Amino acid sequence: MSTVDQVPVTSTTRELIDQARARQDALARVESLMAQARGTAHDVDGTIEVTVDARGKLHRLWLAPDAVNWGHDRLGPLIVEVSQAAMREATQDSYNKVALLLGEDMTYMIEQMSGMPAPARAQDDDPGMTVEEFQRQRAQRLGEAPPEAPAQASTVDDDDEDAYWESFDPASLRSDR
Template identity: 65%
Template sequence: MEQVPIHRTTRQLIEQTRARSEALSQVEAMMAQAKGTAHDVDQTMEVTVDAHGKLLHLWLAPTAVNWGAERLGSLIVEVAEVAHREAVQDSYNKVALLLGDETTAMIEQISGLPAPARTPDDDNGLTAAEFQRRREQRLAQEAPSRRAPQDDDDVYAFDLASLRSDR
């Protein structure tokens, strides 16, 4: 293992450790503030939960009784699970702003609950290649009078990384 010299004073290291300790003490409070809200496709219910899965709000439309007791119960659970994933992601987003990505990733590993944005079954939407293919197809169908973008023309540039974030 290679040793890397530390270029900070002992006082700076102590201050940094205290600052991190104080930030870590705020994690639980931040997670308690995180909430997630979801609704079913038919808009017959809305569920809000916190990052621990605690039910904070349940709204049912009068038409929700049409689902029947068994289906309504399972639908509430499904919607609550979606809301919980949103709340967990919200909590990780808040913690990452406070502690940084590396520490947040460590918290994810310790908790055993990965950020929903990084789960393998998450719908990542379009790939960059598919987005570009559709863009080129759309531009080809537009009027020929439209000028083609130049290499140095930023007007048509788009950063695909801005479409989705795992934080």
């Protein structure tokens, strides 16, 4: 006979019902979020551009006028390759949208059940640039002086904290989402 751990319930019945309904509503919206997710990719020459949704439905295929000179043996495989890149982007976009709705843990569970992990979790995914490199390039683009290295932890008063958050750039964050 196995034992069951007893965990005290701190929520009221009404709160538990409301939480269950909220989860049910959120799960019902997953399908529409996935239908809204899009991915667009193009080849390095800018000759082909493909847009698909997270289900792989083609929404747009654009070919440059000189693509007719390439021939089917070159053009066909390139369209497939660009479409696969667009599909990876659409898949990632759908997981990003679902994660905002359901949270990271639930989204990861959906990835596991679907057998399609988020492309950002792929072993061969480019880890991107460091925060420092991003800030240096950003400062360069904006014609600003490059940011100094972060100071060691110190006490921060409210004015400094407000200034910090006003200048905070969320694009400097790296996530697997």
